[in-house]
Amino acid sequence: SDILGMAVMENHPVxxxxxxxGEACTWNIEGGSLRRRCVPPGHAHKxxxxxxxxxxAFLSGKLRHVFVTVGADRFLRMWSVSTGDCLVEMFTGHKLGxxxxxxxxxxxxxSMATADSAGFIKVWDLSAFTGSPLRDSQEAAALIRQTAVWRAHKAVVTSVQWVSNKHGAWRIR
Known part of the structure; x- marks a missing residue:
């Protein structure tokens, strides 16, 4: 299979x-060994x-053990790098197809930004997420709220990043 993305854990060789x-694999960088395969719920039936x-992408600081994945099924998932457990599974509402x-x-x-193959960017408020597993999509939607959406381009947005301005505020680029 083709690798489509990679991220390194802050201050750890992961x-x-x-x-x-459809898999997210965690690796030990120092030895090159596979730690875990993280497979989304219901993966075999998609x-x-x-x-x-x-x-x-990894979260940082106290939540650096959590990584986020997005993909073709339009779901956002948060995983524990330690256990491989899916902590959050939430539909993003990006357009069908x-x-x-x-x-x-x-x-x-x-905050977090997601972008899709139709050129839309969505911004999500993560400030209430503590890193604990969420019971269901309703709980996830209450804690991880969409705060903005716009069409940034007429075609695919292949990359988004947060950059700091001269006043210390963060912006999407």
């Missing part, structure tokens, strides 16, 4: 790779064109 087969995991292909987490874990 790398996560995501691929078109159509092949909805399995790809397109992007991955489009894939969520880019992801960026604001360095203080206050």
């Amino acid at each position: 790398l996560v790779s995501v691929a078109d087969d 159509p092949v064109n909805e399995r790809a995991v397109e992007a991955v 489009e894939s969520v292909v880019a992801l960026a987490v604001q360095p203080a874990n206050l």
Whole structure:
């Protein structure tokens, strides 16, 4: 399978790779050994064109053990790098037939941006997320709220990132 994205855990020798087969794999960077395969719930029953995991990013600071994945099924998932457990599974509402292909987490874990293959960017408020597993999608939607959406381009947005301006505020680029 093709690897579509990678992220390195802050201050730890752990790398996560995501691929078109729908898996997120955690690796020990120092020895190159596979630690875990993280497979989304119901993965085997999804159509092949909805399995790809397109992007991955780690949270930082106290939540650096949590990584986020997005992909072709338009779900956002948060995983524990320690256990491989899916802590959050939440539908993003990106348009049917489009894939969520880019992801960026604001360095203080206050916000996150997702972008899709139709050119839309969504911003999410993460400030209430503590790193604990959430029971269901309703609880996730209450804690991880969409705060903005706009069409940034007429075609796919392949990358988003948070940058600091001269006043210390963070913006999406």
